[in-house]
Amino acid sequence: MSRTAIIAGQGALVETLVAALDSPLVYALEGFEPAVPAQPFRIERLVPFLDQLINADVDKVIFVGAIRRPRLEPEAFDPRTAQLVPRILTAMQSGDDAALREVLDIFEEYDLKVCGVDEILPDLVPQSGVLTGDPSEADRRDAAQGAAILAGTGQFDIGQGVVVAQGLCLALETLPGTAAMLEFAGRHRELRPNPDGAKGVFFKAPKPTQDRRIDLPTIGPDTVAQAAAAGLAGIAWQAGGVIVLDRDRTVSAATEAGLFLWARD
Template structure:
């Protein structure tokens, strides 16, 4: 295999990939420190960073973890990266998907290929099946509705998740992310039409036509805690398309709390 580097972001994914690839150098965008040691780089000096990767013999990178849009400092651009500014800014104005695709394109134009998590560590992405618990018929209906909603939101380049209870969408994921959405649901549990009815489901999936090499949805132990605080029955996601971190611990917390984890087909 060609020499690979890790572009690490926030959250638990980067440590898992670094453990799997112990010899891979780790880099992180300045201002978004991962929970593992990493050399930093600035987007304003992207071309020198790509040159540095080439000098190290890196031919392949994997992006692991969350990174928000950085605030750009016009005075910090080097001359060669400055030539990319119109392209980068146009992509950022078109939404997250366009910005991510542009970044991947630039890496590849400099001879560095980009691998997805499903290529590097496929064991993190569960196939179809129940990981924990037993979704009821009502839960299954709510999950199906959630899948419809996330698919419909995709062309608008919004988030990768939603919460549905009793057929009603209680919240959708937007720029603040999953934790903010589930916190909203926790503070508005009275929105359910029938207080004694189905508790609701958190559903997660990639956006349709999303480039799977970067920004796949992620679920982990903290997600379970947030779902429990929101009073939901469980978590469902698109099978083969969502990263499940710390599977044993995530499943344990789900069992202890009585919530289900379901890798759902379709």
């Protein structure tokens, strides 16, 4: 009997996926365990871990949740995994996206099919349309500028979010993450040229070259609260490219806060 394995990081999406699947096996990189029970593994013993998956009749793997680049301990590598080190280190020098793609390639070399969250739970990834609110023409221009900025910065493996107000980039998501970016944007909202003009838009999208089977950007009720605290008009994202967690609560929170939510073509 074939089985599905979840390679879990941290965040609410892990619990959503575990609840949606029929008795999946859940594993987590040591040090980044999720809120649900998970068997730990280490990158330094990646090949024995792949053997473990195969022996458990796993044929499908889903990566979900947040992790950071782990610290590797050279003395912990087993001989077979050590042979993969040059590949992984070379990819890491090109950025996190390249490193993740190399890991996916290794999994598939062991006949483990890597699936994206949108393949398993397509309703989590809204297609084009406004979920709530009514973005103004100024908001739509700010969202378009945000999309253009992320298209330009994607090659540098920086982040998946940007805040644009009145055509100006107010904040760009970097390693500290979305919450830090929105807090920064809120502290500097007075930099908008017209205090009575457009409040600004948080725009989110996958990096242009990233493998969408892993690390799709995510928004949820917490994101709405953070965008509202930053004084923004709403949140827009690339349609079909962003996971919306707990959609009913997210839409309700945005409606109550007076923010629009827009999956932009």
